[in-house]
Amino acid sequence: MDAKTITTKERLAIPRQVMPAQEPEVRVGNFDEVHLGLTPELAQMEALRCIQCKDPVCIQGCPVNIKIDQFIKLIAEGDFLGAARKVKEDNVLPAICGRVCPQEDQCEKLCVIGKKREPVAIGNLERFVGDYERLTGQRIDPVVAPPTGKKVAVIGSGPAGLSCANDLAQFGHKVVVFEALHEFGGVLMYGIPEFRLPKAIVRDELDGLCRMGIEFRTNVVVGRTITIDELLDEEGFDAAFIGVGAGLPWFMGIPGENLVGVLAANEFLTRVNLMKAYNFPNSDTPVFDCKNKSVAVFGGGNTAMDAVRTAKRLGAEHAYIVYRRSEAEMPAREEEIHHAQKEGIEFQLLTIPLEFIGDDQERLTGVRCQKMELGEPDDSGRRKPVPVEGSEFVLPIDMAVISIGNGSNPLIKQTTPDIEVSRKDTIIVDINTMETSKEHVYAGGDIVTGGATVILAMGAGRTAAAAIHEKLSNTAKRFEES
């Protein structure tokens, strides 16, 4: 089939192309990526399914408005590099977003093909072009404008910080990224596991940013090691962008939560991902020994799925998801829920934990739970779960992972009191510019929205970069005039 001559009818007849993946029985025994990626042939075939709508509604579903119809057309025509560049006009990290975006709720949800058939696999195609450029070594670094003489501090190196840094560098500003941990990438590095997002991809993106002249500094906790005021007043930065993410895991506040063996998903995933505990004792950081044990993860989001599948890979005999609503309400990406099911994760739905139970050494031995049923819809339209009388039971477990979300890290608030925050400690910004209540200081990503998505964080980083650029260009002009 040829992209130039194919008819709409022929396009509609092509089934959604399935991305090759490791078999579930195999992949639970390793930390390698589950999906293997589309081949060029599969990608081209999938691209032909797009009917090239006059009004591509899919674009409205994408938080950064990628020109979806155009890049897919280029794939169909076999111009993979052209497609990669087209995507990168709006999204600098296609290999990452193609993997982790909740497409079924965004671009693919609006795709017209999806009305009667399966939508075009926009995410898979985006991932394909990102991978193609990288794997064939044909990555072209973005053009960087001549130096403006302006200097911007980017605080935090998650997706928000990285995309902001990228754009600022392209505008010709000097950018220094400050990161609290010893590795860059934020949640991409310490949260999302290797089997979903290989760290080599994140590192490759970071290399690209280094080549653009962006300076990266580890081990700087802004607020403690240096304050924002010092960056602006003493170190000569003209503006600062705060992309410090959410952090601060929530606990459930039920009895027994401090027993040995109860931990937050962030701790579990940080040990395994950032500190490479799966490689213990070759790496020094240990992780709870899951082999032949029972592990329960409490929550229904992406973090919960990542934690439970990690536990399975570390050898857990039973790996449970305990979630208080039903599968339909789970906030995790659909694909990850399906993967988890195939990998033998046991779902205890409509179930809430009441109490953790331990032995005389305060080691966790089980969790007392109660069954729920769905009642009337609440304000958000979701049917509220209500407890079922007499349905209590004890689930024997050795480790519990709490994954019910994160609050905001209070550090910036404590050390920069003139930045306005909400009651939930998220930073308040003007959503058109991402500027905070403090002049020259911008913020975006999870620290503004609360736990959200990679693509929203990136979008915020870009909005801020554009606003910072405009502000700095104007100040430059003012100086010239005077």
Added chain:
Amino acid sequence: MYRIVSAIFLAENIKKFVIEAPRVAKKRMAGQFVMLRIEENGERFPLTIADSDPENGTITLIVQGAGKSTRALNGMEAGEMISDLVGPLGTPSHIEYFGTAVSIGGGVGTAIAYPTAAALKAAGNYVITINGARTKELVILEDEMKAVSDEAYITTDDGSYGISGFVTQKLQELIDTGRKIDFVLAIGPIPMMKAVAEVTRPYGIKTVVSLNPIMIDGTGMCGGCRVTVGNEIKFACVDGPEFDAHLVDFKNLADRNRIYLKEEKESAESGVHHCRLTEQM
């Protein structure tokens, strides 16, 4: 990379390091700590900043070899490099004029208490220090402590030096002789801190302890360092490490600190890093 400027043993298994870390040196206040990662596969672990020299851009750490990471660090010499060092972390000690303040240190806790004792002295307090060690050879920072104390006592468990007995006995004795004590700081092994809390509790003396839960990131992200204080969950790396001794659930802390006992032993015995260290030397 962070260069070790000097490294000398103060006692068997306790070593004092001066390390180049200009930003940390400039910022640190009493009671704060740093997280270190010695090399690529190393774990992140916390150490209190015992002293700093902002002019020369250095900080002082005093380290007791406890397991794999601290022993590996104690095997390092001046001129060698530490991969990662971040700080200053934690909420600084709350320093004010209390009147008479007693600083109690047990073992390497003496080193952790030292900067706060010095700050208490600088704030005009009458400072009494009581520092305990198991035996004479393990007594550290005697001169430094004397220099910031109005009265300085040393206790040894075996009576080989100073007063024979535990730090709590000396504290009780001070109370019994009618000394008015307005503030107590106690830093050391968990059982010691718990014992001090029990001594001061009946008298309602404000008592602060510095807790040592297992930490991973040290920035408030992982929740691993959570401790129970007054029935609330607190994160020691951001809310602490110092807390009101009379509200701390010490049993929970002790139990939670034992979680990786098996792995810590395995790690210490695996010897993977000792090989690498020898290669470097």
